[in-house]
Amino acid sequence: MKCEICDTNETIPFRCTYCDKLFCQMHRIPINHSCVSLKDYIDKKNMVYNNTKNSILETLILKIKFSKLEILHLSIATILVTAVGLSLTRYRDISWEFLTIFVSAFLVHELAHKLLAQFYGSWAEFRTNTYGLIVTAFSAIPFIPFKFIAPGAVVIDLSDRSKFGRVAFIGPLTNLVMGFIFLILFYRNPFVDYLYIGALFNSWIALFNLLPFGNLDGQKIFSWNKIVWIFMMAGTMGLFVLINT
Numbered sequence: 001m002k003c004e005i006c007d008t009n010e011t012i013p014f015r016c017t018y019c020d021k022l023f024c025q026m027h028r029i030p031i032n033h034s035c036v037s038l039k040d041y042i043d044k045k046n047m048v049y050n051n052t053k054n055s056i057l058e059t060l061i062l063k064i065k066f067s068k069l070e071i072l073h074l075s076i077a078t079i080l081v082t083a084v085g086l087s088l089t090r091y092r093d094i095s096w097e098f099l100t101i102f103v104s105a106f107l108v109h110e111l112a113h114k115l116l117a118q119f120y121g122s123w124a125e126f127r128t129n130t131y132g133l134i135v136t137a138f139s140a141i142p143f144i145p146f147k148f149i150a151p152g153a154v155v156i157d158l159s160d161r162s163k164f165g166r167v168a169f170i171g172p173l174t175n176l177v178m179g180f181i182f183l184i185l186f187y188r189n190p191f192v193d194y195l196y197i198g199a200l201f202n203s204w205i206a207l208f209n210l211l212p213f214g215n216l217d218g219q220k221i222f223s224w225n226k227i228v229w230i231f232m233m234a235g236t237m238g239l240f241v242l243i244n245t
Contacts, residue, residue: 005033014069030123030157065118070125074110077128077151081106083140084149085201090142097194101182105175105202106149109209112170113154120163128152149208153215165224168217172232175206179239196243203239210236 002009003024014023018030019037027033085102086094110126117124128151136151138144158164182198189195210218210233222229 003027067125073128073152074126077126078103078106080133080136080140080151081149084136084147087140087142088197088201098197101194101198101201105178105205108174108178109171109205110154112174113167116170117154117156117158117167120158122156122158124154124156126152126154147204149205161224165221168220168224169228169232171217172206172209175202176232176235176239179203179206183239183242199243203236203243206236207240
């Protein structure tokens with residue numbers, strides 16, 4: 001079957017959730033094929049929102065949408081990130097506590113990006129990328145000292161620089177907050193190992209994503225507001241110091 005945009009033959013084409021047309025890998029994302037149905041969907045959502053008085057929570061619920069493809073990508077990425085987390089314990093402690101920590105650290109981060117972007121009226125869906133999946137899978141090997149956790153990212157369509165920066169900012173912020181919460185709980189319960197791992201894992205995800213390189217959140221935050229980036233990095237480094245003292 002051929003892509004609607006470039007006529008590339010695809011054995012297994014991608015079907016757009018919004019317009020129901022078939023596309024190649026390059027044009028599968030709605031913003032890459034200028035999906036008219038996506039614009040109509042967003043306009044309808046915004047119309048409903050503008051005509052009703054809703055709380056912020058109600059607005060988020062009203063705007064949120066997951067496609068089947070996004071759920072698949074999120075599931076694959078979550079499994080890999082969880083494997084990386086379990087590799088920190090050399091797969092010796094596979095309990096619901098550890099699984100919850102690793103799954104929540106990743107999902108809360110990505111969903112924070114998605115929810116805020118959708119709150120701003122943008123299309124937002126998580127997508128994996130091949131290189132990120134391979135490197136993240138490699139990081140799941142227990143004896144690998146450096147853990148690279150970037151199986152994918154939430155793709156958004158925002159032209160407002162300030163809003164774009166805030167969407168990038170909220171991801172690492174959730175991990176930083178969760179890291180401090182786990183650390184405080186660990187101070188109160190120093191013999192509960194998974195609380196320590198929760199603080200460490202969240203701080204690591206926050207630190208990695210704050211690196212001002214490539215397509216990481218840190219680069220977007222740094223370009224948007226350098227002062228915010230400095231405070232975030234300082235907070236994350238402070239969390240690392242507290243964890244290791």
